Amino acid sequence: MVGASAFAAAAPAGPAVLGQTRLPRQQAPMSDEAQAERDIRRDATSVADLLGLTVGAEDRRGAFVAAPHLLNSRGTLWGGCGLAAAIAFTQARGARECVWAQAQFVGPVLAGATVRLCADADGGLTQGAVRATVDGRTVFRAGGTFGRATGSVTRFAPSGSWAPDPLDCPPREYPDWLTFPRDGVLSLVEQRWARPPRTVLDGTPGTGRSALWLRLVPPLPLTGAALALLADFTPVGLIEAIGDMSMGTSLDNQLRVLAVPAGEWILLDVRVEAIVRNVAQLRARMYDASGALVATAGQAALVHRVRPPGGGAPGMR
DSSP, X not given: OOOOOOBOOOOOSOSEETTSOOOOTTOOOOOXXXXXXXXXXXXXSSHHHHHXXXXXXXXXXXXXXXXXXXXXXXXXXOHHHHHHHHHHHHHHTXXXXXXXXXXXXXXXXXXXXXXXXXXXXXXXXXXXXXXXXXXXXXXXXXXXXXEOOOSOOOOOSOOSTTSOOXXXXXXXXXXXXXXXXXXXXXXXXXXXXXXXXXXXXXXXOOOSEEEEEEEESSOOOOOHHHHHHHHTTGGXXXXXXXXXXXXXXXEEEEEEEOSOOOSSEEEEXXXXXXXXXXXXXXXXXXXXXXXXXXXXXXXXXXXXXXXXXXXXXXXXX
């Protein structure tokens, strides 16, 4: 399976504030490869650029590398990047706007691996189908529906206008003892809590609902591919649900797009429906800065509980 999702840790002490350009302690001089990665993040004008996606429209093939800035906290490809790549690849071949997409992860994508994408010959451009491989081994399959963007949306779900302005919300932070690399996807996204996180992590189950403001850094157009990347923050809800530090590994990701978002921020309103045999069933509503519902997301994620060194309680201060 592809390790996909962010730590579902809330805001314990620690200096690593997402969205700020703070270098790790004792930062070594940057290699040429690291410098290139930094340039990609700075110069990208789309998610396809951010992924380093190349596309051969005539032979229905594409590719991208699982570069450091596309990795999750476990050092493998962020699952949302896989779904985003499939969407961007299909659109680069001539498809219209993403209406619906999903990806099923069947194998890991390790750091530095080249992921090759192949369009299903029977998929066409309205119903896109993509197979992703690494060295001939299938790592995920994706499919989606693509169509003409519409300006008319009838919404029945409640709006997201209840959420405070993102800049009035506290940033999400991580404790120092979590030693995962900070230069992966988490370095690309500013996170702010729209609902205050739990302050006592004693394993007591909670409500299963969390809400987080997200913004790509630097800002990129919030296309379907961008929403797919951001939707993979849904496992953030695990900390509230299980009352423990945790992270999620995506087994599958789904995205349904309603409208083009306004502004740079996305509010991810998450609900953990259930955890069955250590697999969490998750869903989320995605709102833009105006409070309008712009997409819905869902996934199944393998739950990993995380403990501080020495096995102490993962409380927050």
